[in-house]
Amino acid sequence: MTTQALPDLGEVDYIRAGGGPWSWEWLKTTDHKRIAIMYLLMIVAFFFVAMTLGLLMRAELLKPGTQFLDGAAYNRVLTLHGVIMICLFIIPSIPAIFGNFALPIMVGANDVSFPRLNLASWYFYVAGAVLALWSVGAGGVDTGWTFYVPYSGNTDANVVLPMLAAFLLGWSSILTGLNMITTVHRLRAPTMGWRQMPLFVWGIYATSWIAVLATPVVGITLVLVLFEKFFGVGIFNASMGGDPILFQHMFWIYSHPAVYIMVLPAMAVVSEIVPVFSQKRIFGYRFIAVSSIAIAAIGSLVWAHHMFTSGMADEGRIIFSFLTFFVSVPSAVKIFNWLATMYKGSIRIELPMLFAFAFMFLFSIGGFTGLQQAALSVDIHIHDTSFIVAHFHYTMFGGTGTMFFGALYYWWPKMFGRMYNKTLGMIGFVLFFVGFNTLYFPLFIAGLKGMPRRYQDYLAEYQGYHELSTYGSWIIATGLILLVLNLIGCMRWAKWWGSDAETNPWNAASLDWRVPSPPPVHQFHEEPIITDGPYDYDIPHLGDDDSKAAPAEVQA
Amino acid sequence: MSNAAAHDDHHAHYGVPGYDPVAWKMGMWLFLFTELLLFGAVFIAYAVYLETYTWHFTVGSAQLSIPIGTFNTLVLLTSSLTMALSIAALQRGKKELSIKLLDMTVACAGLFCVVKAFEWGAKFEHGIYPGSEHLLAMARGEQMFFGLYFTMTGIHALHVIIGAALILWVRARIKSGAVSTERITFLDNIGLYWHLVDLIWIFLFPLIYLVA
Numbered sequence: 001m002t003t004q005a006l007p008d009l010g011e012v013d014y015i016r017a018g019g020g021p022w023s024w025e026w027l028k029t030t031d032h033k034r035i036a037i038m039y040l041l042m043i044v045a046f047f048f049v050a051m052t053l054g055l056l057m058r059a060e061l062l063k064p065g066t067q068f069l070d071g072a073a074y075n076r077v078l079t080l081h082g083v084i085m086i087c088l089f090i091i092p093s094i095p096a097i098f099g100n101f102a103l104p105i106m107v108g109a110n111d112v113s114f115p116r117l118n119l120a121s122w123y124f125y126v127a128g129a130v131l132a133l134w135s136v137g138a139g140g141v142d143t144g145w146t147f148y149v150p151y152s153g154n155t156d157a158n159v160v161l162p163m164l165a166a167f168l169l170g171w172s173s174i175l176t177g178l179n180m181i182t183t184v185h186r187l188r189a190p191t192m193g194w195r196q197m198p199l200f201v202w203g204i205y206a207t208s209w210i211a212v213l214a215t216p217v218v219g220i221t222l223v224l225v226l227f228e229k230f231f232g233v234g235i236f237n238a239s240m241g242g243d244p245i246l247f248q249h250m251f252w253i254y255s256h257p258a259v260y261i262m263v264l265p266a267m268a269v270v271s272e273i274v275p276v277f278s279q280k281r282i283f284g285y286r287f288i289a290v291s292s293i294a295i296a297a298i299g300s301l302v303w304a305h306h307m308f309t310s311g312m313a314d315e316g317r318i319i320f321s322f323l324t325f326f327v328s329v330p331s332a333v334k335i336f337n338w339l340a341t342m343y344k345g346s347i348r349i350e351l352p353m354l355f356a357f358a359f360m361f362l363f364s365i366g367g368f369t370g371l372q373q374a375a376l377s378v379d380i381h382i383h384d385t386s387f388i389v390a391h392f393h394y395t396m397f398g399g400t401g402t403m404f405f406g407a408l409y410y411w412w413p414k415m416f417g418r419m420y421n422k423t424l425g426m427i428g429f430v431l432f433f434v435g436f437n438t439l440y441f442p443l444f445i446a447g448l449k450g451m452p453r454r455y456q457d458y459l460a461e462y463q464g465y466h467e468l469s470t471y472g473s474w475i476i477a478t479g480l481i482l483l484v485l486n487l488i489g490c491m492r493w494a495k496w497w498g499s500d501a502e503t504n505p506w507n508a509a510s511l512d513w514r515v516p517s518p519p520p521v522h523q524f525h526e527e528p529i530i531t532d533g534p535y536d537y538d539i540p541h542l543g544d545d546d547s548k549a550a551p552a553e554v555q556a
Numbered sequence: 557m558s559n560a561a562a563h564d565d566h567h568a569h570y571g572v573p574g575y576d577p578v579a580w581k582m583g584m585w586l587f588l589f590t591e592l593l594l595f596g597a598v599f600i601a602y603a604v605y606l607e608t609y610t611w612h613f614t615v616g617s618a619q620l621s622i623p624i625g626t627f628n629t630l631v632l633l634t635s636s637l638t639m640a641l642s643i644a645a646l647q648r649g650k651k652e653l654s655i656k657l658l659d660m661t662v663a664c665a666g667l668f669c670v671v672k673a674f675e676w677g678a679k680f681e682h683g684i685y686p687g688s689e690h691l692l693a694m695a696r697g698e699q700m701f702f703g704l705y706f707t708m709t710g711i712h713a714l715h716v717i718i719g720a721a722l723i724l725w726v727r728a729r730i731k732s733g734a735v736s737t738e739r740i741t742f743l744d745n746i747g748l749y750w751h752l753v754d755l756i757w758i759f760l761f762p763l764i765y766l767v768a
């Protein structure tokens with residue numbers, strides 16, 4: 001594709017159209033861009049709620065002994081933090097916001113295949129969110145976000161509400177996934193071949209398949225736990241002949257693929273950002289696209305590595321261990337491809353690119369420590385220690401969370417037509433990155449030395465690590481607050497800083513950067529004609545071998 | 557675009573999702589996958605416990621009435637037939653016939669549920685229902701069997717009821733003309749859903765009634 005803008009017909013943009021930004025019309029809209037913005041508001045709000053809970057826990061852990069959260073309260077805060085971060089923040093974040101906003105434009109469509117269903121997904125999300133909050137009002141839940149039986153079946157806490165919440169949120173992501181898959185198949189511009197789709201589209205496409213195929217399993221699993229609560233059907237209850245381990249299997253059959261629901265979209269964003277800010281065609285397009293699908297496939301077969309210590313046949317453990325090692329291969333393929341893309345590129349250090357660097361660094365640490373746990377003998381020692389806490393924060397937060405913020409910086413100019421203050425953004429980024437490592441790295445070491453996870457108290461010898469970690473949590477929180485302030489402050493109605501964004505501030509080549517910023521309600525009046533790939537930047541002086549290697553007719 | 561006339565034709569509508577039978581079908585199939593996986597998970601649980609408690613499952617299964625189960629199977633199979641015929645009728649433009657066949661499908665669904673209710677009722681009378689003292693006094697394997705029996709047939713019956721409601725909805729839409737020979741996909745999709753509900757029963761029946 002070229003980087004030329006489509007003609008701007010001077011139409012009113014999607015924000016100002018139909019009642020303007022502050023009207024109730026939004027709640028009835030079927031415009032994919034408006035739905036994306038509604039998700040954005042909810043998801044960012046919930047992130048900050050859960051971040052506050054995380055800060056509370058960290059503050060409690062500053063010193064040994066009880067500060068202001070006793071054991072029971074800590075468990076409740078912990079569960080709520082986990083449930084919100086997983087179900088309300090990280091799973092829907094990139095697919096629901098940027099998938100909705102950018103994917104249809106990137107494939108040259110004016111909306112998703114089922115716009116009303118899309119709105120319904122948003123309402124499912126809201127309903128799930130309301131139930132989750134309601135459960136706090138009803139006394140909170142102390143099971144941990146995994147709802148393991150038998151405890152979740154016996155506890156006095158009201159587990160029904162968060163389970164129903166998780167069920168509804170699952171449906172929300174299934175329906176979004178269904179919409180994305182059909183959109184890619186049916187509404188893609190007729191001249192755009194599969195190999196001309198931007199990699200972001202590939203990533204969301206693979207994610208959607210996992211969401212559609214894996215989510216129902218956890219849905220029914222939670223329903224079965226509820227049947228036990230309400231009707232006394234003890235499918236997982238040992239005293240009634242059931243097997244609690246089966247719950248763990250069924251839970252992780254979904255929830256492990258779910259970690260790829262979390263990370264694939266983030267990788268998809270990196271694959272978009274790295275070539276744009278290197279102004280060089282992506283290296284190994286096909287490998288990246290296929291590795292997404294490979295991760296989706298292999299990732300469905302590794303669930304039991306969460307259960308190495310739960311009681312399982314040795315053969316089973318060895319197989320799952322092997323598969324777990326194996327699933328890291330496609331992820332590594334991507335990392336090498338990004339590095340090769342940057343090689344000899346003309347790299348511009350902008351905020352999205354910085355976040356992509358941070359992703360590669362943090363996610364690699366998360367990935368390598370994941371391999372350590374895939375080794376059975378090691379896992380026995382570090383299972384259920386704060387090593388795990390550090391590991392999953394590095395992957396989920398350092399990976400997907402980071403890229404969520406990167407994607408915000410990348411698409412913000414397109415979404416709202418305003419460019420933020422870059423200096424402020426840099427300061428926020430440094431605080432984020434330094435804070436992140438200060439917050440979580442000490443937990444690796446404390447975990448190796450035996451600090452268990454989900455504990456509100458600890459022995460004095462761990463205090464140094466915990467103190468450091470808590471200071472880190474303050475640094476990262478400052479960075480994130482700066483980030484949000486920066487984005488709010490540049491909006492049209494605030495204008496504390498920032499400037500109007502151009503159509504294509506990054507010189508990107510995918511279709512989303514060729515429609516006006518912010519786009520009109522109907523971004524395409526005619527079929528966009530795709531003649532070349534999504535990473536062909538027309539900058540003639542950039543004559544390095546790689547980007548010239550493929551002659552133009554290849555893409556015709 | 558080379559063809560300017562075609563170009564103008566598409567002008568106002570380009571890329572706006574409208575009536576696209578292929579997309580609707582695709583969406584429906586994706587939805588059916590989720591249903592299959594949902595039941596699939598319960599089937600896995602069933603398989604695990606059948607392996608653990610083979611003998612108790614046999615004993616439990618022997619307490620169910622095979623004739624009633626067979627009867628209900630036939631009822632559902634018939635309903636699948638009438639559903640397929642109804643689609644065929646509308647394809648040929650026979651609106652009245654199509655509606656009549658849908659009525660028969662709903663009647664079958666109703667009959668199925670009534671029979672099921674009697675079957676459950678009879679079990680309840682014998683003191684066999686989840687959480688009952690009688691059941692809790694039974695062997696664990698039998699408890700598990702009946703737990704699964706009520707869970708699986710219950711979730712399935714729920715699907716039958718939802719399916720019947722959907723059929724009534726599409727019936728109303730055929731009546732009003734919103735679904736017609738030219739725009740038949742909605743009926744097609746409801747038909748697919750109904751066949752799935754039927755198919756799941758075909759698996760449930762031998763699993764639950766014919767354990768030997």
Ligand code: HEM
Pocket residue numbers: 051054055057058078079081082083085086090143144145146389393396397401452453454455456473476477
């Ligand atoms: C500033 C941000 C954050 C802080 C300060 C924070 C802090 C914490 C702390 C202190 C714990 C408890 C560890 C334990 O005692 O075992 C925890 C658990 C957890 N966090 Fe975070 N976290 C943050 C962000 C995130 C994000 C972005 C995610 C998800 C993507 C996340 C997901 C989780 C999960 C799943 C748990 C485990 C809950 C459980 O054990 O049931 N956190 N976090």
